Amino acid sequence: MKAEELRKTAFTMPHHSPSYPIGPYRFVDREYMIITYRTDREALERVVPPPLEIDDPIVKYEFIRMPNSTGFGDYTESGQVVPVQLHGQTGGYVHAMFLDDDPPIAGGRELWGFPKKLAAPTLKVERDTLVGTLDFGPTRIAIGTMGYKHTALPAGRAEQALAEPGFLMKIIPHVDGTPRICELVRYFLGDVVVKGAWTGPASLSLYPHALAPIANLPVREVVSAVHLIADLTLNLGEVVHDYLSVEALPFRTVLSSKLVDT
Amino acid sequence: MRYEDIRNMAFAMPLFSPSYPAGPYRFVDREYLIITYRTDRDALERMVPEPLEVVEPIVKFEFIRMPHSTGFGSYSGASQVIPVRLRGRPGNYTHAMFLDTHPPIAGGRELWGFPQKLAAPSLKVERDTLVGTLDFGPARVATGTMGYKHKELACSVVMPTLEEPGFLLKILPHVDGSARICELVRYHQRDSVLKGAWTGPAALSLSSHALAPVSTLPVREVIGSLHFVTDFTLELGEVVHDYLA
Numbered sequence: 001m002k003a004e005e006l007r008k009t010a011f012t013m014p015h016h017s018p019s020y021p022i023g024p025y026r027f028v029d030r031e032y033m034i035i036t037y038r039t040d041r042e043a044l045e046r047v048v049p050p051p052l053e054i055d056d057p058i059v060k061y062e063f064i065r066m067p068n069s070t071g072f073g074d075y076t077e078s079g080q081v082v083p084v085q086l087h088g089q090t091g092g093y094v095h096a097m098f099l100d101d102d103p104p105i106a107g108g109r110e111l112w113g114f115p116k117k118l119a120a121p122t123l124k125v126e127r128d129t130l131v132g133t134l135d136f137g138p139t140r141i142a143i144g145t146m147g148y149k150h151t152a153l154p155a156g157r158a159e160q161a162l163a164e165p166g167f168l169m170k171i172i173p174h175v176d177g178t179p180r181i182c183e184l185v186r187y188f189l190g191d192v193v194v195k196g197a198w199t200g201p202a203s204l205s206l207y208p209h210a211l212a213p214i215a216n217l218p219v220r221e222v223v224s225a226v227h228l229i230a231d232l233t234l235n236l237g238e239v240v241h242d243y244l245s246v247e248a249l250p251f252r253t254v255l256s257s258k259l260v261d262t
Numbered sequence: 263m264r265y266e267d268i269r270n271m272a273f274a275m276p277l278f279s280p281s282y283p284a285g286p287y288r289f290v291d292r293e294y295l296i297i298t299y300r301t302d303r304d305a306l307e308r309m310v311p312e313p314l315e316v317v318e319p320i321v322k323f324e325f326i327r328m329p330h331s332t333g334f335g336s337y338s339g340a341s342q343v344i345p346v347r348l349r350g351r352p353g354n355y356t357h358a359m360f361l362d363t364h365p366p367i368a369g370g371r372e373l374w375g376f377p378q379k380l381a382a383p384s385l386k387v388e389r390d391t392l393v394g395t396l397d398f399g400p401a402r403v404a405t406g407t408m409g410y411k412h413k414e415l416a417c418s419v420v421m422p423t424l425e426e427p428g429f430l431l432k433i434l435p436h437v438d439g440s441a442r443i444c445e446l447v448r449y450h451q452r453d454s455v456l457k458g459a460w461t462g463p464a465a466l467s468l469s470s471h472a473l474a475p476v477s478t479l480p481v482r483e484v485i486g487s488l489h490f491v492t493d494f495t496l497e498l499g500e501v502v503h504d505y506l507a
Contacts (some may be wrong), residue, residue, distance in 0.1 A: 003312045007505050010433045010441040014358050016309055016375030017475050022439060047278050049268050065395065096276055102367070102380035111435050115276030118364035118380065171272050172372050175447050177284060179272040185437050194434040213279050237437040243268050253433060 008132040012110060020107030021071040025234040028068040029195070032228050033132050035061045035144050035204045044082060047167055047217070049184065051241060052084040052093055059203055059217050060092065063123040063132025063144055071259040078121035078134040078142060084167060086240065090188070091165040096214055098134055098258035111178055112237050113170020113185045121213060130227055141206045146225045150200030158228045159196040162189050168237070182244050187205055187237035197228040272322060274372060282369030283333040289495040290330040291457070295385055295394045297323045297406045297466040298486035301479045306344060311431055311446065313503055314346040314355055319329070321479050322354070323466055325385040325394025326405055331492055337363035340383035340396040340404060342476060346429060348502065353427040353448070362395055374499050375432020375447045381474060398474040405467050408487050412462030420490055422458040424451055430499070444506050449499035459490035 012018045048054050060081040067074050079097035083090065084180035098119035099105050109174040120135040125148055134142035165186045174180035202225030206215040274280040302318040310316050326339040330363035345352065360381035361367050370376035382397040387410055396404035427448045428501040436442035464487030 001308060001311045003300055003503075006311050006431075007441075010444040010505065011439075012435055013371055013375060013431065013433050014379075015311070015431055015433060016478075017358070017473065019371075019379055046263060049263050049277070050265055090388075096279070105364070105380075106367075106371065108373070109275055109281075111439065112437055113275060117276075117281055117368075121375065169277050170437065171275050172443075173273055175432065175445070175449075175501060176376055177273070177373065177498050179269070181442070182268065182272040183437070211279060216278075219375065234377060236439050239437060243265060244273065256432075 012106070019105040020111075023234070023236065024070065025072065026070040027066055027234065028231050030069075030230055030232060031065040031123065031231075032226070033063045033069075033144060033146055034128055034226045034228075035146070035202050035205055036223045036225065037061060038223055039217045040220065043217050046085060047095060048082055048093055052086055052167060052174060052184070054084055056083070058083050058223065059095075061142070061144060061206075063121060063134075065123045067227075069104070071228045072104040072107070073101055074121060075099060075104060077104075078119075078132060080168075080217060086167065086186070089165065091167050093167045095217070096212070098136070098212065103184070110172070112187055113168040113183065115169065117212065134212075134214075136209050139207070139209055141207045141209045141212050144202065146202040146227060147200030149198040149227065151198060151225065153197040153199055153228075155194040155197055157229070158194045159192055159225065161226075162192045162194070162230060162232065165261065167240075168254045179244060182242070183239045184243070185237040186239035186240045188235050190233040190235050191231070193231040195229040195231065197226060199226055201225065271486050272381065274369070279298070282365040282373075285470040285498065287334065288493070289328055289496065290493050291491055292493065293327040293329075293385060293491045295325040295406055295408055297408070297464050297484060298488070299323065299466055299481045300483045302482065305311065305457055306425065309357055310344055310346060310355055312352075314348055314429060314446070317345055317347055317352070320345055320485070321357075321403065323406060323468075323476075325383060325396070327385045331366070334366040334369070335363055337361060337366060338385055339366075340381070340394065342479060348427075348429065348448070349427065354430040356498050357479070358474075360398070360474065370377075372434070374449055375430040377431070386486040391404055395475075396476070398471050401469070401471055403469050403471045403474050403476055406464065408464040408489060408496040409462035411460040411489065412444045413460060414482065415459040415488070415490075417456045417459065417460055420456055420488065421454070424454045424456070424492065429502075443507060444504070445501045446503035447499040447506070448502045450497050451494040452497055454492055457491040457493070459488065460485050461489070463487070471479075
């Protein structure tokens with residue numbers, strides 16, 4: 001293979017059969033159960049990177065079914081998202097994510113910087129209850145439950161929540177083990193169509209695991225719960241802070257799309 | 263958390279519970295079934311990137327058990343490895359690799375550039391036969407078989423191969439989808455200990471799969487087989503060619 005051809009076609013590995021296709025990444029009938037809980041402020045402050053800031057010590061625990069996902073297939077995910085602010089803009093910092101499918105793990109990590117690991121999450125209706133579980137190997141580490149469609153929510157509220165940006169810490173090492181990429185990434189969802197949103201009584205239990213330490217952000221109180229179904233497009237992202245350049249430019253951040261010194 | 267903490271901690275994602283630890287990556291009792299076959303030169307030359315050169319139209323199909331792997335655990339793999347030369351010196355280019363455990367997939371891809379996907383490889387003894395299989399979802403895409411320890415090989419036959427460098431094509435995208443990293447990487451194994459090596463009658467069949475196209479390097483003739491057990495340390499690598507420079 002000619003070097004010139006490789007340069008033109010390079011996207012990801014393996015080159016002859018990439019682990020994930022180039023987007024756009026459209027999700028149809030994506031179903032969320034999001035249980036919002038209060039945790040310990042200190043625990044949260046230890047894990048949220050600057051320049052992101054936290055307001056209340058809140059975590060959103062998510063179980064997500066993705067039955068119909070362009071290029072990624074039919075899979076399930078579970079994870080923790082922390083409400084944050086970047087220079088006054090509110091969004092969600094994705095702290096941990098667990099999926100049961102390789103292409104969105106590889107693509108999620110390598111394109112955006114989603115902090116994804118392979119595990120076994122589920123989300124399903126069991127008679128009267130919407131149940132989310134997360135197993136890591138043989139160990140159950142999260143159980144979320146919610147009364148099924150007890151109270152409908154206005155679609156507008158769900159759309160507003162999905163319009164906020166997500167933030168990610170993208171870290172990729174160099175081949176010698178030194179950090180090659182260490183960036184704060186911002187992304188948005190696009191073309192969101194909410195097909196239904198509900199709330200109801202909810203509970204959440206988290207258990208410790210050496211390699212899936214979700215219980216390090218302990219559940220002190222369940223604040224609210226949302227069950228929603230939507231179609232949406234996961235857009236590519238932009239770098240809003242480069243941690244490896246900080247020495248040169250101490251508070252270099254990106255506002256809108258251009259580099260500025262704050 | 264301070265900016266300085268992030269720079270000091272940054273190794274892999276997630277920041278607070280990295281998917282793989284920093285090495286060294288030591289493998290104990292790593293067991294290989296390697297079936298060497300002749301394929302079509304055209305197909306091979308389409309796959310092997312410059313400046314690597316194909317020597318002969320040969321592929322090594324490997325089934326690997328890794329029961330004790332520092333930081334990675336107990337897992338299995340299957341791969342297609344192509345003997346190549348870089349500026350006249352021999353080495354092995356890993357064309358495709360399938361593993362059943364996530365830390366070595368994430369670490370393999372992100373550190374070195376191993377072209378790894380999640381699948382279900384296995385290597386085990388079934389009565390008289392050493393059997394390697396590779397399933398991708400419900401579909402079997404490779405079956406390798408070999409008579410169990412029919413003929414012992416001297417260490418001096420196998421050791422030189424273990425000391426050859428490995429080559430990888432490391433490609434990672436930027437957050438906007440453009441190519442961020444596109445490099446030819448070279449790595450070595452060190453502190454290799456060979457615990458036994460054998461050969462015997464062997465067969466290999468590959469089946470087609472959209473996402474695991476192992477059969478696009480078709481088996482024209484099986485020309486050799488090797489079963490061996492070894493300990494070694496997988497070293498970090500070095501960039502020998504930057505395609506984006």
